[in-house]
Amino acid sequence: MTSENCDSFEVNSGQVSATHVAVLGLGYVGCVSAACLANLGYRVTGVDRDENKVANVMSGIAPFYETGLEPLIRDNVAAGRLRASTSINDIADADVAFVCVGTPSEKNGNLGLEQLRRALHEVRDSLSERTKPLVLAIRSTVFPGTCEETVIPLFRDYPFVSVVSNPEFLREGVAIKDFLEPSLIVVGGEDFDSVERVASLYVPLQVPPCLVSLRTAEMIKYACNAFHAVKVSFANEIGALSARLNVDPGEVMSTLCEDKKLNISPAYLKPGFAFGGSCLPKDLRALNYRASRLDLRLPLLESALLSNQQHLQRAIDAILDLPARKLGVFGLAFKENTDDLRESPVVTLLEQLIGKGREVRVFDPHIQLDSIYGSNRNFILQQIPHIGRLLDDSLAQTLSWCDHLVITQKLRFDLALQVKEAGVSTTDLVGTSLAYTALPAPALAV
C-alpha cells in the first residue's frame, strides 16, 4: 500500500481466488469491504437493492466519496474479481456472505433491524436449490444476542447455513487503509469451522484475528465505539478545564499519552470491583468542585463517582440476594498488597451487609490488628470499630466459619488454593476466577 495520505492503493494484479465472497449492502462498509476483498484476490459479488449504486460499481465508479475507493473498484471490476448486482440470486454459489446492510437508530434509540431482517429473508428465499455450505458473516453492527435471536432462527431449516459475527471497525475517510491494515479483526461464532473459514479470508492482512463467542463479537463493536466516545469526551472535558485554568490542553493530553504503562495501556480496563483509596475519589471530587466554581459542567467526570457507587451497590445487592447468612469477606483494604483503608469500598459493603442483618467475618492478609500501626490502626479502632471486631487472623479461620466467601481483592495463589480446597461457594468481585472461554486460535490457511 502507498503512504497514508495518498488516495491510491496497490491493485492486485494476481489470480482470482476460488473463494466466492458475497457482500450484501454496498454502503460505506459493504462497498469498501467488497473492493478490498476483491483486491485481496477473492471473487466478490456485491448486492444492493439500490440500482444506482450497483450501476456505479459496475462502471468502476465509487457510489460515495472514500479515499482510494474508486480506483480500487475500477481496477478490480476490470480484473473480473468484483461485480455488483441487484439480484440476490447472483450469490447462489457464494461460500461466504458478508451482511453489511444498515442498522440505523429508531426514534427511541433502539437499533433498527428492518434492513437486516429483509436482507436475511431475501437470502433465505434464494436457498431452495442450494445444498452447498454458506457462512453468513454479520458485519452490520448488531446488539449482542441478535445473531442468536434474529438471524439463526431464520435458517433453522437450512443446516448448511451457519452464522458468524464479524464486526467492522473501519473509519470513514481512511476506510480502505483501516480495512487493509486493521486495528482489530474479530470473528465470533459457535461453529469452529465457520469461524475459521471467515478468519482465513483475512490471512493476507497478517493481523491475527481474535476468535471469540458470537455474543462477545457483537458486544466488542459496541464496547469499542463506547470507548472511543468516552475517550473523546474525556479529552474534551480535561481540555476545557485545563483551558479555564490557563493550562495548555494539548500539552496536558499529549503528556498523559506518554504514559504507556498506566494511561494508554490495558491498565484499569478489566471489569472488576469498585475503585477507592486515598487518591481517585478525592481528586475527582476536587476537579468537579473546581469546575463547578468555574461554571463548567463536566458530565463525564462528574459521573465517574456516581458510576462507581452504582457498581458497588450492584455488588452489595447481589450479595444480599444470596441465601447465605454467614458471609466471609476476603480483603478489607481498597486493593491487594496494601493496608490502606481510606475510602475502601469494602467498608461501605460491610456496613450495608451488617445493616441488613448478615453475619460477617473478614480476613485481609495485610490488616491484622496486632501488627498494623499508625493511622490505619487508629482508623479501625476509632472510625470503624464495628468492623475491626470482625477481623479474623487467618483465611482458614474465615473459611471454616462462613458458608459463602466474598472476594474483594485479587487472591494470592496459595490463598486461592485454600479457598478451592475449602469448597466454599464464592462471589468473586474482582473477577479473577471468572472463566470466559474463547475459541482456540486455529492454524489459518489462505
Ligand SMILES: NC(=O)c1ccc[n+]([C@@H]2O[C@H](COP(=O)([O-])OP(=O)(O)OC[C@H]3O[C@@H](n4cnc5c(N)ncnc54)[C@H](O)[C@@H]3O)[C@@H](O)[C@H]2O)c1
Ligand atoms: N459507516 C461506518 O463507518 C461503519 C463502521 C463500522 C460499522 N458500521 C456498521 O455497518 C453497517 C452498515 O453501515 P453503512 O454505513 O455501510 O450503511 P449504509 O447505509 O451506507 O449502507 C447500507 C446499504 O445496505 C443496502 N441495503 C439495505 N437493505 C438491503 C437489502 N435487503 N439487500 C441489499 N442491500 C440492502 C442499502 O441500499 C445501502 O446501500 C451498520 O450496521 C453500521 O452501524 C458502519
